[in-house]
Amino acid sequence: MPTPTDRRPPTDRRWLDVAVAAALLAVLTWQAWAFLGLSIPQQIREIPDDSFFYLQVARSFCDGNGFTFDGETPTYGFQPLWQLVLIAFCSLIGGGRALFVAAFLTCAALHTGVAWALFRLGRNCFSTGAGLAAALLWIANPALFTWSAGLKENALYALLLVIALARFARDLRHPGGTMRDRRRRAIGFGVLLGLMVFTRVNALIPAAALLGAHLVAIGLGGGLRARLHHVAIATIAAGIVALPWYAFAWWHFGTAMPTSGTWKLLLMRAQVEHGWGTPWLSFGHVLAALRLWPDYLVMLFHSGFSALRAPLYAAAIAWPILALARRLSPRRIPLWPRGSAAAVWLLLVLTGSAAIASFANQLMLPGYLAYARWYAVPEYLLIAIVGGGLLGTCWRKGDSWIHLAGSLALLGAATWLWPPTLRSPRDDPREAFTEL
16 A cells, blocks of 8 residues: 555655755765864774774785785684775775775765665655654764764665665565566565675674565565565575675685674673673573663663663653554554555564664673674664654644654654764774874
């Protein structure tokens, strides 16, 4: 069934697209101008120190030393697709300041691309207001810009995930077509999933969730056999994209998983077994992680503020969600357009992915979570999409004032809960790269 935004005249939609795109490009231009006007110490202050590892490996590779940091010892301490992108940049523009600036501007552009993709996803699955609110929650938040512009693969992963979610929702909203069309859609979807896993190995979690949802989502039509065929084609396409690198890594480095992750797991195993006093991946380990998990979730949305305020902001987020839950019935206007399963499956997939990914981080990498916010990608996207859906609901005729009040509280809390964590420049690997 078409959504209200599907019935909007095409001219209106095009003008809105142009207006939103122009606004986002203006923000990107301002961000680039502001960044280029800073001194080098100011530019690198918010960038994690290990991000400069990518730049140094790119320079070393272009100098003919292969994947090395020091020019001699092979290293696999990076996520592959982003490292290859930086190598391509280095081969074109050199490995000095130009590479640093190009990496930053690419991250900023990807961050803006995520906002655009959230706008399109929210508009198509919820409402025009929801799409605008989701984009605003993303682009107007300085901390998320800091998170995206840290010279890591975060924003690339986030953009690919939002596009994959949009493709999934589109297949649910517009099923059918010829066998050739279905095969083409499955291949395109699989390529997106393969690029996600190529970008970061733990993208296997949302990739598996999306494939599983394709398997059970009856909205795709055609029965179980047709859905199995769709999932099989998408899985093969994903494997064709992602597996060659990991096969090469196994042959060249002796491991398919980045060694930075392997070392972290070894250190965390020692912390769990000697610090927590429980065997690795035992019932006691899982139970301890479950006890700490809520604190990690609060920290993600409360970075930079005292723990005393966290329950208040958590309540501000929970309030409109609970208010909507009371109103969800056939006689009331729900969060998603009536008759459309796309938004339901979208929220289920993203919520499940965020929950599993965040708990996996808490279970496997507890010692790094206090500062390594770049691990959280589905989690931050979930807040933007849910917040956009709630705000979009309050703009639709017939909703009560409590949705407006609760959604405004969510907007204020979500914007305030993600402040940038300022740090002072210090001697670290960043300075080794900035020989400019």
